[in-house]
Amino acid sequence: MKSKMNIKSIVILATVGIVSLFFINMSLAVTTSKINVETANLRETPDESGKILELLSKNEEVEVIEKTGEWYKVKAKGMTGYLRQDLITANAEVTQNTTTNESTSEPVNTIAESTQVDANVQTEQKEEIELGKQKVIENTRLKIVPVINATDTIEVKKEEEVNVIEMVNNWACIETQATKGWIRKEKLQKIEPKVEQPVEPVQPQTVIKTLYVNSTSINLRKEANTSSEILANLPVNTSVEVLAEANGWSQVRVSGKEGYISSSLLSTRKQETSRSATTRTANKTTTQQSTTSTTPASGNGSAVVAYAKQFIGTKYTYGGSSPSTGFDCSGFTSYVYRHFGVSLPRTSGAQSGTGVAVSRSNLVAGDLVFYSGHVAIYVGGGQVIHAPRPGKSVCIVPLNQAGTNYLGARRVI
Numbered sequence: 001m002k003s004k005m006n007i008k009s010i011v012i013l014a015t016v017g018i019v020s021l022f023f024i025n026m027s028l029a030v031t032t033s034k035i036n037v038e039t040a041n042l043r044e045t046p047d048e049s050g051k052i053l054e055l056l057s058k059n060e061e062v063e064v065i066e067k068t069g070e071w072y073k074v075k076a077k078g079m080t081g082y083l084r085q086d087l088i089t090a091n092a093e094v095t096q097n098t099t100t101n102e103s104t105s106e107p108v109n110t111i112a113e114s115t116q117v118d119a120n121v122q123t124e125q126k127e128e129i130e131l132g133k134q135k136v137i138e139n140t141r142l143k144i145v146p147v148i149n150a151t152d153t154i155e156v157k158k159e160e161e162v163n164v165i166e167m168v169n170n171w172a173c174i175e176t177q178a179t180k181g182w183i184r185k186e187k188l189q190k191i192e193p194k195v196e197q198p199v200e201p202v203q204p205q206t207v208i209k210t211l212y213v214n215s216t217s218i219n220l221r222k223e224a225n226t227s228s229e230i231l232a233n234l235p236v237n238t239s240v241e242v243l244a245e246a247n248g249w250s251q252v253r254v255s256g257k258e259g260y261i262s263s264s265l266l267s268t269r270k271q272e273t274s275r276s277a278t279t280r281t282a283n284k285t286t287t288q289q290s291t292t293s294t295t296p297a298s299g300n301g302s303a304v305v306a307y308a309k310q311f312i313g314t315k316y317t318y319g320g321s322s323p324s325t326g327f328d329c330s331g332f333t334s335y336v337y338r339h340f341g342v343s344l345p346r347t348s349g350a351q352s353g354t355g356v357a358v359s360r361s362n363l364v365a366g367d368l369v370f371y372s373g374h375v376a377i378y379v380g381g382g383q384v385i386h387a388p389r390p391g392k393s394v395c396i397v398p399l400n401q402a403g404t405n406y407l408g409a410r411r412v413i
Contacts, residue, residue, distance in 0.1 A: 033074075035060045036089045038169065039147045046071035046082040053081045055145065058169045062088060131164045134174075134188040142181025146171030153181050161191065207253075208245070213238040214267040214343040216412050217355050220259040224249035226353035231259045233356065236342075237270040248350075262353060264345040271341055300340065300413045301366025305379045308336045314394045316387050321346075327387040327394060329375050333368060336377065342412055348375040355412035363399075368410045371403025378409065 035056050043050035046068050062076040071082045141152040146168050166173035170185045216236045222229040240252040250263045317326025334344040344351050352370050367378040376386030385396045
């Protein structure tokens with residue numbers, strides 16, 4: 001009887017032991033751990049030369065199955081492989097299991113019982129993914145893989161637009177026109193959509209008045225200054241619509257073009273001109289006056305010179321514009337040309353914007369010649385007639401002695 005009881009006790013204890021081992025093995029369930037480096041290689045075998053199955057990123061979760069020496073056998077992304085133990089942070093202590101497998105008599109690696117994890121602990125929020133078009137905020141070289149010490153590829157320039165196709169642990173995989181690579185998220189900036197500003201309708205400018213060009217062949221300029229681009233050349237008596245006036249210039253519209261004309265070159269009435277009378281006067285004067293000019297000249301230009309010569313000896317008067325008071329340089333030229341129906345501005349600077357430009361080699365009688373702050377009339381033969389300066393009188397002198405810094409010439413008749 002006692003022997004039967006001992007046998008029964010042994011059977012019961014063995015059964016309890018087997019059941020206990022079963023539940024212990026159940027309690028040693030697979031635990032979840034995280035990658036603790038920027039990028040970790042999941043290898044096929046537990047050694048550095050093992051084939052790389054997958055690249056795992058920081059904070060990515062893996063299931064630790066067992067420990068083999070300095071390596072963990074893990075499951076990640078549906079694959080089973082090995083990670084070095086320093087590349088992950090295990091949520092439970094993993095130890096070598098010393099239990100012997102009854103069928104093989106070889107040691108079996110197992111995981112120690114994991115610590116109870118509070119089910120209410122919040123998991124790390126998934127990084128916000130901003131894909132699509134972004135721009136680079138500074139010159140940066142791309143990486144082959146999302147690791148700081150990874151090999152560099154090409155450089156993307158500041159303000160260059162790129163296409164973000166993937167985000168991993170603050171690394172962005174981007175596409176450029178030339179290649180694809182990885183860049184830190186903080187080096188990118190989202191491109192804000194452009195807000196279209198409403199276009200206000202252009203109000204047509206009101207015409208102030210209609211005036212007429214009072215000089216021969218004046219320039220319509222793009223801006224209100226004599227060095228601005230010439231848009232058109234307007235003959236005398238051309239009708240223009242004045243849109244605005246300021247600082248001695250008129251903004252005008254003529255033949256569909258808008259530009260600027262010196263206000264002094266516009267009049268309220270058309271100029272009275274008589275080509276036949278001018279021609280008769282020129283012919284009459286030419287027979288009475290001799291000239292040493294060897295330069296070809298138009299009939300009108302010769303008439304201008306002939307008329308100007310009758311004032312030789314008239315005194316120089318600052319601001320003077322008639323024989324009775326005396327002339328200054330621009331007062332003399334404007335007085336002479338007024339006789340031929342051409343109204344010139346009062347100052348030499350303004351007169352330099354009239355007519356058409358003439359090169360020095362093509363000067364003819366009657367052309368206006370300009371120097372720094374001075375104007376004269378070309379008479380031919382390399383000479384000019386002018387009102388020089390206080391203490392002097394109207395006279396004819398060589399071209400290069402009339403003033404300083406020859407600026408050019410204009411033909412207004």
